[in-house]
Amino acid sequence: MVERALLMQTAAALRHAQRILIITGAGLSADSGLPTYRGVGGLYNGSTEDGLPIEMALSGPMLRRDPALCWKYIAQLGRACLGAQPNAGHYAIAQLQRIKPECWVLTQNVDGYHRAAGSPPERLIEIHGQLAPLFCQSCGEIDPELSEHLRRPLPPLCKQCQGILRPPVVLFEEMLPERALETLYQEMDKGFDAVLSIGTTASFPYIHEPVLRTRVSGGFTAEINPTRTDHSGSMDVFLGCRALEVLEELVSHI
Template sequence: MVDRELLLQTAAALRHARRILIITGAGLSADSGLPTYRGVGGLYNAKTADGLPIEMALSGPMLRRDPALCWKYIAELGRACLGAQPNAAHYAIAQLQRLKPECWVLTQNVDGYHRAAGSPPERLIEIHGQLAPLFCQSCGAVDPELSEHLQRPLPPLCKHCHGVLRPPVVLFEEMLPERALETLYEEMAKGFDAVLSIGTTASFPYIHEPVLRTRVSGGFTAEINPTPTDHSAGMDVFLGCRALEVMEELVSHI
């Protein structure tokens, strides 16, 4: 049962805020049917079918050493993402961005659902990249046919030079996209009046730092998650539920 007093408190804070940051993780897209990496319904709660930790199988070094094995797990993610679509919470976030021209989204998700739901790309920071379009590691040619390649033998190869294709996603042991990081820190330097964290444990420093900075500067912080995380107790508001249950109503009060 959602605590309505806390929901209305969050709505009021967002209504009065000018600069807002929405942080989203796998829990947001779980309501679209996508599995999270870990926890309930986790895609990789233990070792993979190949007996490897997912951090090794789905890594940059593995893509170079054994492209077919790495692509086996990239393809799992790809099929899951292509087999689902944005949910009402994604659309509510996009609506909030329309209402608040200085509302940004920082997402760990690579499914592209924020874009599909209408979030403006210029205020969307996809810190872990996205699954499409593919590009060739050898010649750099772009290939938009992710879904077609998932029906063919893996790894997918470039039409021009037969090099191995890959998605512009951050695999384990790879660096974050430089431009996305620059944008995040540029916006953090300007400060946020409110930060709303949705469906993430915020375990990475670059995800939790905006929350800490906003809290220190006197801004409002809130979290939406079915179960508390390590950071829940420090938030101004914790809503113990799924985003799908509250986001539409939350935005309706703004």
């Protein structure tokens, strides 16, 4: 059971904050039925059924070298994401963004659930990209038919030039999207009054740096996670629970 005093402390801090950053990871989408995943949208631990580490099978070099094999795992990820929906946590975050016009979301998730729940795209930073729409690596043609392609032989091919399609997601050994990184650092330079980290254990600099910067500048930091992470001890508040258990109530007090 979450300590109510900590919940109310977090609600009060968010209520008084103007500039807020919500950082979300796989733990948020776990309540939609998606497995928590390591790396790129994952579903995997250790080796794949092909005997390769997932970091190799689901990588940019593998997409170029053996598109069918790479797409086998992109498709597993795609089917999982298309087979579920945003949960109440996603909707609560979108509601907070409606209440607070300077509230941003930085997500590692590629499932698109923040958009589906109503988070404004102009205040949503999808740092690992998203699964749709597909685009052709040869001619750049956009193809919105991800679900249809997942029912056909893989890899999917471009209708215009027969080049291989891919999603705008960051695979292993690929660079983060330049525009998303640029937006994140622009907003970090403006500073945040409060940062709320939800369902992520990642210690990537681009995930943890906003928390550190906000603490140094005197802002409020909180974490929602079922288990403690390497960064829990440095947060002002740690709520040891699933996001779904507290987010709706948290936002209701703001």
